[in-house]
Amino acid sequence: MAIAKHTYSPIQIYKRLLSISGRYWPVFLGVAASASLFAATDAGFAYLVATLTEIVEAGSNLTERQEFIKQWLPLAVLLLFASRGVCNFLSNYGMGWLARITVKELRGRVFEHYLELPTSFFDHSSSGQLLSKLTYDVNQVAQAASNVVIVLFKDSLTILFLVLYMLYLSPALSVFVFIVAPIIALIVRFLSNVFRRHNKKIQTSVGDITRIGEEALQANKIIKVFSGQSYESSRFDAANERNRRTELRLLVTKSAGDAVTVFVTAFGVAGVIYLINKIDIDVSRVAGFITAMVMLMGPLKRLTNVNATIQSAIAAGESLFSIIDTPKEIDTGQFNPDTIKGSVNFKNIQFGYENVKEQVLTDINIHVSPGESLAIVGRSGSGKSTLVSLLPRFYDPEAGEILIDDHSTTEFSLSGLRKHISLVNQEVTLFNDTIAANIAYGSLANASEDAIRSSAEAANVTEFTKQMPDGLNTVVGDRGVLLSGGQRQRISIARALLKNSPILILDEATSALDTQSERHIQAALDKLMQNRTTFVIAHRLSTIEKVDRIIVMDAGRIIETGRHEELLAAGGAYAALYRLQFRDDNASKSA
Ligand SMILES: Nc1ncnc2c1ncn2[C@@H]1O[C@H](COP(=O)(O)OP(=O)(O)O)[C@@H](O)[C@H]1O
Ligand SMILES: [Mg+2]
Numbered sequence: 001m002a003i004a005k006h007t008y009s010p011i012q013i014y015k016r017l018l019s020i021s022g023r024y025w026p027v028f029l030g031v032a033a034s035a036s037l038f039a040a041t042d043a044g045f046a047y048l049v050a051t052l053t054e055i056v057e058a059g060s061n062l063t064e065r066q067e068f069i070k071q072w073l074p075l076a077v078l079l080l081f082a083s084r085g086v087c088n089f090l091s092n093y094g095m096g097w098l099a100r101i102t103v104k105e106l107r108g109r110v111f112e113h114y115l116e117l118p119t120s121f122f123d124h125s126s127s128g129q130l131l132s133k134l135t136y137d138v139n140q141v142a143q144a145a146s147n148v149v150i151v152l153f154k155d156s157l158t159i160l161f162l163v164l165y166m167l168y169l170s171p172a173l174s175v176f177v178f179i180v181a182p183i184i185a186l187i188v189r190f191l192s193n194v195f196r197r198h199n200k201k202i203q204t205s206v207g208d209i210t211r212i213g214e215e216a217l218q219a220n221k222i223i224k225v226f227s228g229q230s231y232e233s234s235r236f237d238a239a240n241e242r243n244r245r246t247e248l249r250l251l252v253t254k255s256a257g258d259a260v261t262v263f264v265t266a267f268g269v270a271g272v273i274y275l276i277n278k279i280d281i282d283v284s285r286v287a288g289f290i291t292a293m294v295m296l297m298g299p300l301k302r303l304t305n306v307n308a309t310i311q312s313a314i315a316a317g318e319s320l321f322s323i324i325d326t327p328k329e330i331d332t333g334q335f336n337p338d339t340i341k342g343s344v345n346f347k348n349i350q351f352g353y354e355n356v357k358e359q360v361l362t363d364i365n366i367h368v369s370p371g372e373s374l375a376i377v378g379r380s381g382s383g384k385s386t387l388v389s390l391l392p393r394f395y396d397p398e399a400g401e402i403l404i405d406d407h408s409t410t411e412f413s414l415s416g417l418r419k420h421i422s423l424v425n426q427e428v429t430l431f432n433d434t435i436a437a438n439i440a441y442g443s444l445a446n447a448s449e450d451a452i453r454s455s456a457e458a459a460n461v462t463e464f465t466k467q468m469p470d471g472l473n474t475v476v477g478d479r480g481v482l483l484s485g486g487q488r489q490r491i492s493i494a495r496a497l498l499k500n501s502p503i504l505i506l507d508e509a510t511s512a513l514d515t516q517s518e519r520h521i522q523a524a525l526d527k528l529m530q531n532r533t534t535f536v537i538a539h540r541l542s543t544i545e546k547v548d549r550i551i552v553m554d555a556g557r558i559i560e561t562g563r564h565e566e567l568l569a570a571g572g573a574y575a576a577l578y579r580l581q582f583r584d585d586n587a588s589k590s591a
Contacts, residue, residue: 006322010310013317017145021102031094032153038087039157042295043165044080048073050169050288057283091150099146107138110320116328119394120354128211133323136206137316140199144313151306155299162292162299169285169292173272177293180268184261184300188307191257195311198250203315205243212236254308258301265297329414330396336416340405342370342502342533344391348400351386360386361556364400368549370502373534375544377577378553384537387553388505391535392421404503419443422496424509428488435465436472439494447498458524459494460517461487485512493521497528504528506536510543518543541581550574 021028055062055070062070110133167174216223216232223232272293276286349364360383368374376384390397393409402409409417430438439456440447456462456472464487468474476483483491489512496504506525510518522543529536529547538544545564552560552567552574560572567574 006318006325008314008318008321010314013314013321016321017102017106017141017313017317020105021098021145024098024101027094027098031091031098031149034087034090034094035150035153036157038084038091038154039161041080041084041087042158042299043161043292046162046165046288046292046295048076048080049291050284053287054282054284091154092146095146095150098149099142102145103138103142106141106320107134110134110138110323113324113326113328117326118329119389121326123353124355126207126211128209128214129207130323131214132203132207132210133319136210137203137319140203140312140316141320144309144316147309148306148313151302151309155302155306158299159296159303162296166289166292169289170279170281172279173275173281173289176268176271176275177296179271180264183264187257187260187264188303191253192307192311194253195250195308196315198246198253199308199312199315201246202243202250202312203319205239205246208239209236209243212239250308257307261301262297265293265300269293329393331414333410333412333414333416335407335411336413337405340420340502342420343403343405344368344503344533345403345406346387346390346400347403349387349390349397349402350399351390351395351397353386353395359556361390361397364558366551366558368533368535370533371531372549373529373532373536373547375536375538375547375550376553377538377541377544377550377574382553383556384553385507386556388507388535388537391503391505392418392423420501421503421505422499422501423505424489424492424496424507426508426511428485428492428512430476430483430488430491432476434470434473434475435461435491438476438491439472439498441495444495444498451498452494455494455497458497458527459490460520460524461490461494464490486514486517489513490517490521493524493528497524502532504532504534506534506538508537508539511539515540541578552577 051069052073055066055073058066114130163174163177166177212232212235216236219228223229269290272289344366345368346364346366349361350359351361351364352359364387366374376387378384386395389395390402391409393414396410404412404417404420431441435456436449436452437445439461440452452472453462456465462472465471465474489509493509496506510521510525513521518540525543526546528534534547536544536547544550548563550560550562550564550567551558552572554573560567560570560574562570562574568578569575
């Protein structure tokens, strides 16, 4: 499953963003109030200029009103600018607060959603792209949320007040404002489409940069040994350059938009100046009018720029909501037993991966009794891992069903199913925490120290933590890089021991161990497998001689079933595999 393809209208995106921040409406109200007051101060300033001109023009024959105004004008200017400053601060702070809370909640929702998306989703998405959504996209929304509302609110109100004042001063002169305004609106509309396109490209290019960067950091040893530096550099360079170009194109569009808007506005001003000569009008009115008109430019310019921000917010919002709208893992079952006996029955299973034509599993029928251990062997790519991944429902079969204690796995709730299953994988990812916390992970977090210690001992973890000053409380490095593959596998085995669940899956659980450590751990694993339904996929056949039953898989089908001795005696695929490994083992021993 890939990211759901959705198209959202800008309105839908804003509505959804509002649904997140909407419950903080009192803050919204505060922002609206302070922004409106702020907007009024601009018209107030134009009024003061008109009044001042009137007084200067009147010279010494002032009326009583004019005398009064003249006295209080300096104080009025001070008050005007003081309240302007306060309103500006309040509206910016309030909006910033709203933006940050929206970001926090949105980011939280996306992350929560990541945790509940089906495995197939991650098969089809690059983690770099998914990570950049949590950082870059979310921030785009934040910026937009604050800038846009502030600018839209403050500036459009400022424009409204200024225009009203201009109409009051001279309807005739205002004609120009009404000619210029629609032209600006048209320019803005055209620009917003361009912005939107650029912003999508920028998002993709940031995702590419993160992805390539991430891969290079993770694979730094491979890059060194296989001299991949120039390949990585050129790949990174291409993405980096793509990002620079689109950013630059956006900048050009933004700046050109500014310039054009200013130019169009200048037309209006020129027209007004031309008209002043034709009509009969007070100087003070002209002064007020021109002041208001010049003050109009700033907000108008910002209004065209805000579009770029709106468009990036929409593009980013789209990218985030398409994650949130991607369906979660299907979890319709209700069955949640406290204990299970642990019989597992694969019935007529057919399976193929999404977007892959070939069938991966065909006609799989296996019945495993409670406590029985089953080994699955076969060439790599024969479907062993796929088969066991159906049990915890990482994927659902296309046909057939899997029964646990005679209940279909789909009857269980996902957590009700998975709490009875332990898994040790070939690839062990550790969390950046102490070794003890890595063993007592998730639902095991409440395990007692004694329990953690004894599972660590059984899995031979203590053997290497003994030498560490903090023992089990040593913090593993980022992604566990300070531990060897074998040590990480032992931690993962300790985790399974601690979980103590009735069903156990060991998928090449000891592949990173040398023969000697494997033999050490084999004892622990044998103990672990006792009285537990176990599926063990082993690369070394010597480790599965004692299991109750072995199935041999080839190209997604079960081709042989039986005990070790039976299969050897039958002289089929298993016997051939065994002879091959036996000979290799002997060869390496004598070498
Ligand atoms: N996530 C996946 N998406 C698509 N195909 C996959 C995926 N995982 C495995 N395959 C394919 O399914 C087949 C069986 O793989 P797998 O079960 O991992 O084999 P095994 O564990 O026996 O080596 C292989 O052909 C492999 O390429
Ligand atoms: Mg495998």
